[in-house]
Amino acid sequence: MIRALPIIAALGIGMLAPARAEQLIVSVSNHRVTVTPNYAGEELVLFGAVEKDDKTPPGRNNYNLVVTVNGPRTDLMTRRKERRFGIWINTDSRQFLQVPSYLAVFSNRPMDAIAPADVQRRQQLGINNVLLTQRVGTDYADVVATDPFRSAFVRLRKEHGLYREETSAVTFLTPTLFRTSIPLPAEVPIGTYDVEIKLFADGALISKAETAFDIVKIGFEQFVANAARNHGFIYGLLTAAMALMSGWAASIVFRRD
Amino acid sequence: MQLYLPIADIPINVLLILAMGAAVGFVSGMFGIGGGFLMTPLLIFVGIAPAVSVASVASHIAASSFSGALSYWRRRAIDPALASVLLTGGVVGTALGVWAFTQLRNLGQLDLTISLSYVILLTAVGSLMFWEGLRALLRIRRGDPVNLRRSGSHSWVHGLPLKMRFKRSKIYLSVIPVIAVGLLIGFIGAVMGIGGSFILIPILIYWLRIPTSTVIGTSMVLTLVTMVIATLLHAVTNHLVDAVLALILMVGGVTGAQFGARAGQKIRGEHLRLLLGLLILAVGVRFAVELVVRPTDLFTIRDTGGVAP
Structure with missing residues (x-):
């Protein structure tokens, strides 16, 4: 069940990025979200443009975008109840280590239409491919997406609006100008949020950009x-x-x- | 009207929390109890983390029992000597309770222990109180004389040494059972996050035969001191006391308590015991159902901290 994690390889992906022919220019509507007494959730807007240069293959306009928002990282304990002696008590538990407290993945079309499975996994596209490290006994590893603890964890976070995946949230206003909204629920964790924007064409990563915003009291x-x-x-x-x-x-x- | 709570880190509806505080305050004023066993589950129900709920409710109980204690003091319905002997045991019991709380948390079964003790304690005390109230009612309906204080029927408690005269309660009693009761209530209160008056009052009335006139006021003093200590301990060790939440609860609670106290004086004692018994029993049964019925979701998530390295 458990697939060991090539963490070093994952960290090295940035260096393996292909030569840049397109450049991404992005900005969020607000870099500092303030939590005031009447705060009850907010929605940010991410704007961006794909800038082509002379290395861009002529006539390439079939761009796909995946935006991943990672909230501040924390350890989260997931427990499972079982019936023992007629009552339901917590028996089994898994600790998710340094996982994003908020995780949102937005794209302009389903992940499978953007990149093949191996690229999805390598680039951590979509919640099923995002690294969620668990402590399993003495091991530290992520597991397959169908693992009961992992899927229950993701489902519970989704129910609270803290994890979300929308494959039609990114809209292209022109072939190179795009936007997406980032909804923040009321019980949003305080801290720094990293936004990663990845541009794909023909199933391959061609450019990426990063930005961030803070949620502060x-x-x-x-x-x-x-x-x-x-x-x-x-x-x-x-x-x-x-x-x-x-x-x-x-x-x-x-x-x- | 939404307000963001600084420690609980969620926005809440102020009017809802005020109403909850007032409702619990009304009940607590009516029966002369702190109401923690009602308030804490209610707060958890509206989405506030259990730890923050327990910690903030302590200060809320302190406020409503102080307001109650003051008015009982003016009516000379508090026995200072009895209160100080109870407190001697209560403070030690609270400290022991906090120690046990930490041990249980280390063993990883604190939640279960709390649920089980709620079930056992509340159903036991609730059904006893309900049964006793029912019997008293039936006795009155039949016209039998009420013989709560049978003269000459001293139990073994009244044979213990170290006797002391409690002037205002007009009793002559050994300090040993009083300290033991204080110890027990302090311990239970710290482990379960409740004031414990609903157990203390029956013990004082039925076991130690302390007159009803001074029991409620005196038990409020014990609740007040243990809850102030609990607030301090929670603030120092866990940093989980939400002062804003506590303030809203207090405002609702102390107001509700005043009206509750007035309503309580209009109701006959037997009815009051019957109602309180039912209420305690209901909360106990609710906890029991939660343990026995298959939960809608078998999985739960809890933040265990862990700041990024």
Whole structure:
């Protein structure tokens, strides 16, 4: 079941990229998403253009795009319940190590129409091909996409809008100008989001570009979060004092005797 | 009206949380309990992480029990001597409970332990209370005399040494069972994330024969102190107390508690016990069902941290 991971090879892909004939120019509508008290999810827009140069084969316009958005990485424990002694308890578990907390894959057509299976796997196109490292006993490995833990993990993340794959989300406005929207759910993790745009033609990668945006807490939210993290004791004292104050205030306001 | 919670990291509807706080506050004011065993599951239900729920509810219970304790204090319905003896055990029990909590988490079966203790404790206490309330009602309907405090029927508890006079409660009792009760409640409270009044009050009334007039106020003092300690411990060790969430809960809770207390005074004691018994039983059964019925999803995901190297 388990397919060992050629991590070194995966890291080397960038260097194996073919000679550039096209260049990608991209930009997101907002590089700094701020989480304010009334934040309830947001949608970013990614714009881009394919710029041809003299090395571009003439008349090539059959471009395909895959946009992958990776949220901040974290460890996620997935547990499976089983019936033991008549009650349902967590028995088996797998830990997913340093996997993206948010993962979105957008393209202009289904992955199979963009590149052959081996290219899809090598370029990690689509959630089924994205590397999700698990700790399996003492081993660290990704597994086949049909593994029950991996598929349950992806399904649960999708249900929360944190993982998504849409194969018609990228639209070409002209043969070289494209756009896609990046929906961010309300419970989006704070941190840096890497956006990777890969351009394909005739089943091969011909160019890629990277950009990023940050989701940050500002003002009061950041103040509270920092206080809780860095000054736990004072924060606790203040919360307790707040509790006593509101209890006291209520007993004054509603005093009858 | 949406508001983003800084620690829970999700947006919530302020009015919904306010209403939940008020509803639980009403129940807690009516029965003189903290209401943690209702509030924590409700918060988890609306999508707040269990750890954040438990930690933030502690401060909410502190607020509503302080407001309650103040009004009981003005009515001279708190026995300071009894409260301090209870606290002696309570503080030690809380510390032991936090230690046990850590041990259980290391063993990886904390959630199951919490669910099982909820089921056992709530169904047991709930059915006892319900049964007792029912019997009292039937007795009244038949016109039999109520004989809760049979004079001369002292149990072995009243033969223990180290006796102390609790003036306001007008009883003469050994401190050993009182400290033991405080210890037990502190321990249970820390492990299960509840105030524990709903167990404490029946023990004080039926086992230690402390008069009802001082029981509720005194138990609120114990709840108040243990929950303040719990808030501090959670803030220092886990950084999971969401002050914004806690504030919304407090505002709803203390308001609801005032109306609940008024409603509680209009209802006969037997009815009150019957209702509370039913409520506790219902929560216990709900936890039991969750354990027995096949869950809709067998898989769950939990963030275990792990910052990128």
